[in-house]
Amino acid sequence: MINLSHYQHLFNIENTTERCKKVNDTMDQVWRSELDQLAMRLIGEDYRIATYGQTLITTYHDSINPKYAEQKKDTSIGKKYFAQIVRKIGEKEISLLTLEFNGIEQQMYIYTELSFYQVHELFKTGRQQILNEMDSSLKVFTKTSTFRRSEVERSVLEHTILEMVKPRTRHGLIFGVAISLQGMYETSNIIDFLGETWRLTASLRNYAIEHKESSARVEHIMNLLGSVETPYTANLFGNVYQIHYGSAVNEKSGERIEEFVLKRDGQTIVQGNFNYREYEVRTGLSRPMLGVNVEGHNHIYTNVEVLLGDNRKEWWLTKSFRTTNQNNEELKREAMDLLIQHGMEVHDNEYRIGTYNNTQRRFEEDHAEIKGRLAFAALLFAHVAGRGKFKFFEKEALIHEDKSDKEILENSKEMDEFNSNFDFSVIYESIQNCSLTFDKDLIRDLHLNITALDDKHFVILNGISGTGKTQLAKLYANAVYGLSYEDDNPYLSIIPVRPDWTDASALFGYYSSFEKCYMMTEFLKVLLHANEERMKPHFIVLDEMNLARVEYYLSDYLSGVESHKEITLHNRDDLDGIPSKIGIPPNIYLIGTINVDETTHTISDKVLDRAFVMTLSDVDLETFWSRVDDGVKVRLQNEFQFLMILHRWLAPYNLHFGYRTMNEMIQKMSRHLGLDIEHQISQKAMLDRVISEKVLPKLRGDDRISELLKELSKAFATYLGEESVSYGHIDRMEKELKRYGATQFWR
Known part of the structure; x- marks a missing residue:
């Protein structure tokens, strides 16, 4: 009971x-x-x-x-x-x-x-x-x-x-x-x-x-497609493209989203996604739907149940355009022509994806081919419709009736001259052939940090002044284009950050009511150009980015990258050439350099969470010295060895110097030896001068540097003499440390 x-x-x-x-x-x-x-x-x-x-x-x-x-x-x-x-x-x-x-x-x-x-x-x-x-x-x-x-x-x-x-x-x-x-x-x-x-x-x-x-x-059919991880390669307009897939993520009950990216020569051009749904959300119908989207716009949306049956089912999809202010019939014809060029079977406004065998529960074609056709068809439809910023690069598009043969030739030459390549072996070889010194681990780390994510490329280079942070950024950007360090790279912009940058207008510009025009910035110019040339990686270096508060001026950019939403520039109808909104395309690569001292600001967690932070503290001065002119090495060998000893003493206290300081000291001592003999001083005296001018000014600290000061005092007294300027500074600083508990070079 x-x-x-x-x-x-x-x-x-x-x-x-x-x-x-x-x-x-x-x-x-x-x-x-x-x-x-x-x-x-x-x-x-x-x-x-x-x-x-x-x-x-x-x-x-x-x-x-x-x-x-x-x-x-x-x-x-x-x-x-x-x-x-x-x-x-x-x-x-x-x-x-x-x-x-x-x-x-x-x-x-x-x-x-x-x-x-x-x-x-x-x-x-x-x-x-x-x-x-x-x-x-x-x-x-x-x-x-x-x-x-x-x-x-x-x-x-x-x-x-x-x-x-x-x-x-x-x-x-x-x-x-x-x-x-x-x-x-x-x-x-x-x-x-x-x-x-x-x-x-x-x-x-x-x-x-x-x-x-x-x-x-x-669901089994959708899983067949979702399980494909093999990149898809296609040739269009004479260019080779690859489609790479991400992992399918359960967004909510009954729905999975799988990201994909279109790349050319390793550069992400545009992003899209496959949307696998158990039902049609808008109408509430129990129809398992597959959608393929590009830049947030849907270009394929089909009921997968049409493939079910007792035997073989050919998968034909219908495409129509419903744009405003365009001839949709012409768009359809152009799209179908492009599908034919891509090797797909077309009949009127239908195109064939493949054949599903219900008995064997698989497609008769390779599953990677089926999935690739779906993604590439959606990309072609996006190209034709013009929704969003995406366009495939067409060489013939360079030719316009209103351009002269000379202009066409110059444009073609420019496009051919600057070809990017993100192959690490090629990049490393290019950097190795440069006179600057960076080890392989550092270059590899920068390469992975800046390319690991398809849609977000943001690296912060931290380290003492003179370690080559800006040089490394330029070297890498030029190596991607096969250029030497000294070459001019139109796809690289080095922008010095100013302390008065307090909001996003420092990067994105603003409309001036006084000037009655939009105040353009270098940063915005790069964004506009990057949206036009999606095939080309565009590098921006924000030099000394923490001279201003990074979260103040960079917040809109970080939000735009994270959300994939456009950033509002203005709300006016009378501005030509400046869109009211702008998106951050995936071919923008942002590198920031920072120094940490009393003139800079700390960087908030909001910024740090969205960047890879690298510290450049190790300096390979031996390799640097091996690349110095042989004549200079013979004459300044002893001076260099003393500077190396000095560098080793300073390094544990993070007071050491970088490539820039070493190079400038070597340059000055070399130039000194080029003077007429009657105008020269001793080489030790000149070494004393460069040390006191380039190394000691950054020397400061408390009791923790007392042992360092003792070592420097002995070395300067022995090698430079107690009458040297450098010894005098160290002697004074030791006395100040004993008296006040802290000392610095500046009095």
Whole structure:
């Protein structure tokens, strides 16, 4: 005998720990066993019993754990119990019959469940007789929340479903009986209720199984496409392109998004995504849809169920354009011509993707080819429609009737002259042939940091002054284009940051009411050019970027990169050449250099989280010296060796000097030796001068540098003499340190 009133008493227990334990101990073993026996009689196999027991046990243990006890104290978990017969179809399970004791509603429910999409499809496809022929004893409820069920009159069921479409409040529906949770019942009576509900809901259950089996077959097709990771290569307009795929991410229930990028010579040109949906969200129809989007615009949207059948199904997609202010028929013809050039089969406004074999459950063509055709077709449609900034590069587009042959030739020459290549081997070889010194680990790290992400390229170079941060940025940018360090690179802009940069106008410019024009900046010029030439990587170096507060002037840029949304420049209608909004294309590579001293600002976590931060502190002066002119090396060998010793002493205190300082000292000492002999001083005296002028001015600290000062004092006295300027500075600083506890070069 089952006392339903006792069940209700258990659900009313206020203490979560006690409630969950007693509900589980009282109900789970009993009803798991009863439903298992019932399922054996009704089905025999291919099922399992799912219950609320695991949730109850987990909540019980969490509630006695001090770490989670507080948040579990007021939960409603344990105010109901259910056991259900479920079957796995494909990768998902379907509930065939459920027994639910609901302490909030104070009802015992026995039901078969359908999703909103399944019920909506019955009405939209004219199969509502399945619902109309249900026995009158069965009631219909919507599952408005975990515990709440709202009864729906049969006469208004279709209206209720349609009312859910527009606001997208799409609750599941249950079909069965409800019995007040009070009184005494024989277990056999409840089992009879379950058996009768099973019989009366047979048509609904069979429909749900049929629907889920169809969905599983479609999901298998989508998984075939989603599992393809092999890049797709295509040739168009005489250029070779590659499509690279990311990982599919579950955005929300019933929807997966998989990013892809179009590249040429390693440069990301445009981004898109595959959208795999179990249903059509806008209309609320139970149609598994595949969408292919480019720059946020949808170019392919198709029902994958068309591929289902008993045997082979050819996959033909229809394309139409619905743009304003353009001839859509001409756009369609151009798009179909491009598909033909790409080797795809076309008939009027239809194009063939491939053939699906339902028997073998796979495409007859290579799956990478099928997926590549879908992505490339969407890219071609984006190119033709002109939605967004994306366009394939067409060499013939350089030729215009209003241009002279000379201009056409110059444009063609410029395009051919600057070809980018992100192959690391090529980049490293180019850098190795330069006179500047950077080790392979550093170059590799910069390369990976700046290319690892397809849509976000932001690196911050930190380190002491003179370590070659700006030089490294320029060297890398030029190496991408196969240029030497000294060559002029039109795709590289080095922009010095000013301390008065307080907002985004420092980068993006602004409209001046006084000048009655838009105040253009170098940064904005690069963005505009990068949007026009999407095939070319554009490098921007913000030199000494923390002279101003980075989060003030760079926030709009970082937001634009992160959100892929356009940045508003102005709201005027009378400006030519300056768009009202601008996006950050994926061919922008931003490198910032920073020094940390009393003149600079710290960088906020918001900025640091969006960048790779590299520190350039190690300086390879030996390699630097090996590349110095042999004549200079012979004459200044001793001086260089002393500077190397000095550098090693300073390095542990982060007071050492970089390439720039070493180079300038060597240059000055070399120039000194070029003077007439009567105008020269001793080489030691000149070494003393360059040390006191280029190395010691940055010397400062507290008791922690006392040992360093002792070492420098001994060395300068021995090698330069106690009368030297450098020794005098160190002697004074030692005395100041003893007296004040801190010292610096400047008095």
